[in-house]
Amino acid sequence: MTKSKSWYVSLTIVFVALGFLLSTQFQTQQKVLTALDAQRKEDLITVWKNLDDKNRSLKQEMEALDEAYRQLLAQSQEANSTIKTITDEINRLKLASGVSAVTGPGITVTITGDAPLLFLDLIDLVNELWATGAEAISINDYRITGNTSIAEASDAFSFYITIDGEKLLYPVVIKAIGDPHTLEKGLTFTGGLVDIWKTQFGIHPEVQKRDEVNIPAAKYYPVWAYAQVPAAQ
């Protein structure tokens, strides 16, 4: 029994060795078949030509992509610069139009209830402030725009000033943003508006320079019912 057993073992070992040899032989054959140095010259030339064709088409693809990239980049930069230009203009016009609440240095003019103030005086004051470089004006925190009208109305008791139809209450505080010194001097120089108010009309406003003045956004913009922008523009 022991003898027959050892026989089996030996045979198994031999077959394993044989199997190993066979697989090594197969792998070697494969390597030899795929290695370039095992190829014939004609085959190598074919491989080279194929590779060269692929290489050339890849280079063309690359050029096309480069061109597309350049164009896209230029377009996106152009679009971005267009957007930036428009946004800058919008921000500038928002400041100028009264659409935004604004802050800045300036002056305040305070007129108390005992002053014999006429609506024409207020029109003069606003005009004078624009003339001396005001960039935004409010009267009792009501933003003055190009449509704002100042008028006079009366009820059973008295005459009063209206701004866009709303009754003006005292004390009247006019705020203007701009260079504080220029604005103040523009009002208070000898022979200027405040001088005339004091000497001829008995109105004694208090003009004060301010580091910071807050002026609200315009309450509303009337919708145009008559004016139209020509289509050609």
Place this chain on the structure above:
Amino acid sequence: MSKRWQLTLTVVSLISGILLMSLILANQAARSEAAESSNEDLIEIINRVEEETVALEELIDEKRDRIDQIREHKVEDGELTVLQSELEWLRRRVGLTQVTGPGITVILDDNEALASAAKATNPLSFDPNSYIIHDKDLLYLVNDLKIGGAEAISINNQRIITSSDIRCVGTVILVNSTRLAPPYEIRAIGNPEKLMKQVSNGQTYPWLKSRDFPVEIIEEEVIQIPTYKGSFATGHLQVTKGESETND
């Protein structure tokens, strides 16, 4: 038993030997063939082209990624449209577009006829200031037009905007810091009847009329008002943070 074992081993060894031999032969054959055909240059070229191809493929992949990135970040057409319409609305509001519509034209002129007559009859008490149009006449007339709901106003083709000032230097009237000369043609777009009524009962017109100045109001079906051509001073302004804005 032992005889059979020996036989089997012999057969197996024989096969192994043959296999080993063929292995060695195959290797030798491959090597000798390569050496004989001297394809080394070709192989070198192929290897180089292959490397280049791999590098190119990587570059192309990278470039495609970058193109995709730009496409993703590309500005939407809609965004531009929204911005442009906002800008257009603002431009209208601040007077940067020409406007047309119905309205009125008011013409105010110096009273030269009366001035020369007065000068001739009473030269000593003659005051030329009493016979010319003043800045305040124009300023209050513009306010009258605003009360009458004027949507756009111009004086001698100077568009009146929010910050327009009307003043005089000597006897010269400046509007938007531009010198104007009589006759003054004030145009306003709006409801012609309302504007007419407001002007003829306003601060300037009745007063000048009562003193025989050559003034008139013309109702207009269509008038044109030019754009504002000046600048906007905004150097001291900053948008107040956290405040809401006016909408149309």
